[in-house]
Amino acid sequence: MTAFKSLARAMFKGFYRDKATLFFTFVFPLMFLIVFGLLFRDAGSEKTTIAVVGDGPVLGAIEESGILDLERYGTVEDAVAKVRLGDLPAMVAEDDDRVTVRYAQSDQTQSGVVRGIVSGIVGQVNQAATGQPPRFTIDERNVEDSSLKPIQYITPGIMSWGVAVTAVFGAALTLVSWRKKQVLRRIRLAPVGASTVLSSRVVVTIGVAIVQAVIFLGVGSLPVFGLRLTGTWWLAIPVFLLGILAFFAIGMLVGAFCKTEEAATGAANIVVLPMAFLSGTFFPIDQAPPWMQTVSKVLPLRHMNDGITDFLVRGRSADALVVPCLVLAAFVLVVGAIAAKVFQWEDD
């Protein structure tokens, strides 16, 4: 057997025989996937509840629209009290031709939504009362594929994160522990080049990442979560591979600087954890403040995330490959070159 193959085999055995590593590689990210998948499964369907008093065409139209959940009260005073206590964002009373709306200023978002809906419906009812056909009609529809449920962006995000964490920790900890235990020195005493050691570690990292991807996508595709891949999913492969290499290079850099496994674990966490939050792994980055979105654009995980989401679930065409691939390739080259420069076979 060649040195390359046997080193890769030794590393792979060291990997799968370590229960803690297996847990953090497969089970831990999967837990996030399951928790977020279940948490956001019904996101968007949650409706605002308001207090209503009385009856009439407006309340009837509101009920029929199904946009709001209604809670009935006997008197206007009871309903207003409920709003004043902050239990409900607004109350709507209908008495003959008068529609009364009382809302909580403290809950601007929800009361604003309620006011918008109520005035819109009042307008429709008024227009219908004139007996004239409406002059303006609205054609509204959401732009996403109707299947773009939360699981569609949660899965690529968690997958990129899980793969990135494994690549960084795998590279850093192997390097530090082999240096500390003098395995690197022992290898250096054999007629084997650094490139052989490095490439065997890369192959193991990629192999593990592929297994992770298959598991995460498989679990996401279970009926309970309902992930559906688009026809261009295979275009995500170059982004996926470049992402692994970028994080492997980061791990090599961490491993070159750290003398102990504890230090390497800490440093790797400092690199990866904030990146996970800033790159849309745990929540969609579009909802983050603009400065955070700007920061996230320099992070490799953001581009890995975006690139993979684009092809896995957004169904974009090959021209969307350019940006993520260029950014990730730049990370591989620059970080890899620095890591190679500061690499040490042994502690001084």
Place this chain on the structure above:
Amino acid sequence: MTDTEHSAAIVVEDVRKAYGNLKAVDGVSLTVAEGEFFGILGPNGAGKTTTLEIIEGLREPDSGSVRLLGQSPWPRNVALLPRIGVQLQASAFFEKLTAREQLETFASLYGVSARRAHEMLDLVGLADKADTREGKLSGGQRQRLSIACALVHDPDVLFLDEPTAALDPQARRNLWDVLRAIQERGKTILYTTHYLDEAEILCDRVAIMDNGRLLAMDAPATLVRGLDAPTRVILERGSLSVVDAGALPGADDVTEDELSLTIATRNPADLLSALAERRALAGLQVRTATLEDVFLGLTGREYRA
């Protein structure tokens, strides 16, 4: 190439290495013949390991020259690497692999077949531990495994750094048998130890090192003989009076402490037969000089490992 170089596996000439103000190796010269079992002895911090690492090609000396099998080991000499085997002070193993897998992995680094790996397990007496993970081996077994890993590619020269450190007496003795078996295969062995008694038993020649310098270098028996130290005959206190003991044939000097009476002699045969005639042999011990006495004579201080 001269004749002396041809038969010498290792030639070290005036090698120096300093770390800041500390002169770790301070002008060491030595020659190890092919097939020789050579020991570098000395207390911890004497510079043994640094000397070994310079010869192995792991460190660059500040000055001086090293020829290992006729070649320079520094900078990393890939042609030389398959001909040397190095067992490191710390046990350098791959995580979670069994004894057999460790050996097979190291064998493959040299392009050697897995069959060699199994032979090595037999040689170091670990055949029954082939499928045990490295972490579950005892200290002595791990030490023997690391020697097997150093030998797996059949090198000509074997470097062992403190192979018996931190082993219990039984494990040490087992390892001695392994080392002798390796020497019988014609390997040149250069090893370091801080056990002087062990070096005396195993080595063809030893170099005694202290503070980065070699103080003496020769066969252990020659070093001890050169010391010209008296033999000490030790008896239970009270077997003889100090005066009577001093009057015995061959007795040079008599001392007494709470437990024993010690008679120094350069003629132990006469002294012992005189003691036997008087039936005064209770608690008899006879001590000849050891390498520890050599160390004491060279440095003026007691040997402390």
